[in-house]
Amino acid sequence: MQIGPHQVVIERKRTKHLYLKIKNATQVHVSAPRQWPHEDIVAIIESRSDWITEQQQRFAERPELASAPLVDGAMIPYRGRNYRLALRQGASKVTIVDDEIIVQLAQPDDESAVTQRLERWYRSQLKQQISELLLHWQPIMQVQASDFGVRKMKTRWGSCNIRTKKIWLNFDLVKKSPQSLEYVVVHELTHLYERYHNARFYALMDKFLPDWSERRHRLNHNE
Ligand SMILES: [Zn+2]
Known part of the structure; x- marks a missing residue:
């Protein structure tokens, strides 16, 4: 689902806490406690929006110079x-x-x-x-x-x-x-x-x- 600028996959788990995982430059994966209301999860993701964007920049930076061999024709x-x-x-x-x-x-x-x-x-x-x-x-x-x-x-x-x-x-x-x-x-x-x-x-x-x-x-x- 879309929350603000983020594409989010929410998975309910037997856990006490919410876990955010940045999968790639566009997708966020969330593990949330089963009993938590949906709005609470949305609110947390919204409050971490800047952080999520920053983390995704790491992925967006790839593939980069370091990974490509600098040979003639590259x-x-x-x-x-x-x-x-x-x-x-x-x-x-x-x-x-x-x-x-x-x-x-x-x-x-x-x-x-x-x-x-x-x-x-x-x-x-x-x-x-x-x-x-x-x-x-x-x-x-x-x-x-x-x-x-x-x-x-x-x-x-x-x-x-x-x-x-x-x-x-x-x-x-x-x-x-x-x-x-x-x-x-x-x-x-x-x-x-x-x-x-x-x-x-x-x-x-x-x-x-x-x-x-x-x-x-x-x-x-x-x-
Ligand atoms: Zn700034």
Whole structure:
């Protein structure tokens, strides 16, 4: 059944507690005590909605760079599309030509060297894109992040330190669509107004980015 944004399978069991299990990027499995009223189960799932979404992001992130061998001809994600990886020998550089990402380096057969070179390129591309988004959005939103960084995160797309005003974006966003990246940047900047995901927070998101929930849905369903 559908509860809020979640597809939920409820199983009644001889248990005292309710157990939530995230099966994949779209489905939640719940074991609940036999005697519990249905509304109570729904209420608990609703109250854990943010947590469920975060857990599902882990699944949505797969399959990822780490799992696919980076050999010539492999398909790799960038900005919400798949590109063919072309490995060439030569002076170190990465270029995009049509639907190919061409990685040129001294030892194109060395997979860890390819991984490192590609990650370095991903990181610099993502940083450039984030800088542009900040330049665009900060004057509109009238907030200012003190700094931003990119790092690998297992469970979230971004975070914001309210005290230092520094925002962090997940490295894997480089593989997602520009619309998804923009959504996460605006979300983190909104935290400079409001720390919690409360009504005020969502009202601000509605104002700045009216289609934010659609974008969040796409991001969490790996589109
Ligand atoms: Zn948030």
